[in-house]
Amino acid sequence: MKNGLILFFLSYSFLFTQSDQMSADDIMKAMDQNLNAESRIITSKMVVKGRRSNRTIESKNWVVGTELAFTEYLSPPREAGTKMLKIGEKLYTYSPQTDRVIQISGHMLRQSVMGSDMSYNDMMEDRPIDELYSATIEGSIMLDGRDHWIMILDAKVKGLSYPKRRSWVDKEYLLPKKEELYAKSGKLLKTASLEGIKKIEGRWFPSKFVYKDELKRNSKGTEWIIDNIQFNKKIPDSRFSKALLRK
């Protein structure tokens, strides 16, 4: 029993020591490991909190790596049947009302997705953060009784929507608890927080993301709630064909 307790404390102290000794690069890699996968199938709902009313939009997403993503909106009725396809840098949308496939490009990528606080660019830029940013650890802080690193992420690639980010990364979950996303000028553009972190298929993953566009006056934020997520399932290539948008 006594030996068991010693082993317990040793293993925990080892864990904490290891966690505290992680470099900024290690932390980013660990975050990427938690958030990214070879493939993901997600059923989710987005609660857009408007100034007059809230709207809930349900969707199903198929994602392979960082290059391919297909989204089908399931409800409300006006949005049902709308589909989006991301192939690399290109984003196509299909609406059953017009029976047209339209490529979204240029300034349209900065527009809000379904009236939410997320833009199409936010959806597109899901490459591993390790590839996009170089990080430094600013310090540590306790948030809600949990230990967090405060990290500053500076873009190492040109043309990102948020050239600078500040993240509060949970030392155990290795996921950002909250993030502030800045423009090149230093202006705060968006905030994001991750809630309901739980272990799914061996990794920590949040069940709720809350985004808030800080440029929208009186914005009440958008909640993205993950109802179901499956990692590394085989998704056929045909899922990501433009032809499927019309079906």
Next chain:
Amino acid sequence: MIKFLAKGLIRDRSRSLFPLLAIIITVTLVIFGIGFMEGAMNNFLQSTAVISSGHVKVVTKAYEKESNQLPNDLALFETDKIIRTLYNMYPNYFWSPRITFGGLLDVPNKNGETKEQAPVFGIGIDFFSEKSRQVEIWELEKYLISGHLLKSRDDALISSKLAEQLNVNIGSAITLISSTMDNAFTTYNFNVVGIFNLNKGQADRQMILVDISGARQALDMEDAASEIFGYHNSLYYDDEDAVRIRSDFNLTYSDSIAQMLRNEESYNALSYMAGWNKISNAEKRKLPKQRTDALSDNQMYDNIDEWEDLSVEDPAIFTPKMIALRDSSQLASMVDFSNVAMSVMAAIFLVIVMVVLWNMGLMNGLRRYGEFGLRLAIGESKGQVYRSMIIEAVLIGFVGTLLGTLLGVSLTYYVQEFGIDYSEAINQMSSEMVLPNVFYAKVTSELYYIGFIPGVLATVLGTMLAGLAIYKREMSQLFKELEA
């Protein structure tokens, strides 16, 4: 006597022809100048009223603050009900809902893929309702270059400049890419049925016009509208009247709804508080008002900078508010300036003309110095000579003014009907204000009498001044002067 003087005027052309011509020309110029200025100003205001402001318009308070972003998420709800109220309150005006929206216009190729794309400024107008006068005020039949007016919800009229840019023709299908009033991405197909040129500079460069039912369907705005435009039944902008109804509406209708919303909000908030059920109904009715006042005192409503996350969005920001034409597009100073400028210009014009005619009267009096001397020498009294001069001046002034008014009003009427085209100059200007390419004059009632001020008054005054010299002349000197 008058007949005798009139015969004298006709027989002696040097006495009548030149003064008459001078009066006709100056009166014509005065009348046309004033008529053209009035008309040009009215054209400018009417163009702005038709496209962007109405004579008055109703929007939500929040929409007004952010109107340059076309924020349809802050649009008016229950527009039918508001319009009924407006007709009851102000029957001299007609009211029409409108949706203004921005976005992209996408033209597909044969395979349905994007061929051309361009930014678009769209206006959803109530063309189809029974009382609508929108086709009339937009003068679409006149400005339609090809095709026909809207017949169905999915029809669209496109400006010639945009049609050229996108290479679309009558019958082309176009897809609007825009945002719904919930800020959700939306696409909607319209059919081009007509191409127009409003002849208003750059105002219609990116414009499409659709029926409001189509805009509502495309942007998910059932019974909602960005704005409700009001026009005086006569279609002439009366600044004083517009300001009067704006103040009246905002003081009575808008503020009372704002207060009611705040009270309802407060009532709902209070109903969640512990102990609410123990309070008597009489006390409950007082409390919302007290809470509203307290919140208002603290400026906690809608004051995000000071209160940050604790701020409360004032429910009254969605109440309707009326704005007069002078309140929007920085037109207040323009309207005031134009009123003053027109008065000053008209006054200067009148003074110059009066000086000219006065001088003419003086010269005429001096030219006939010898004649008056002879008439005095043969026994006519100074008073008789003076009166005859004045009667002659009145006759010339009256006839000249009549002819000048006839000519001036005819010229003004011609320019009122056909206008003067400034297309090249206007097209090179980029302005937020809507400037018409063709300026039209306006025949107003004052043009029928304004010419009499310089035409008769100045001529008579000039003659009276010149005639004073008659009284200074001494009888004993007359023959000496005549010999000389």
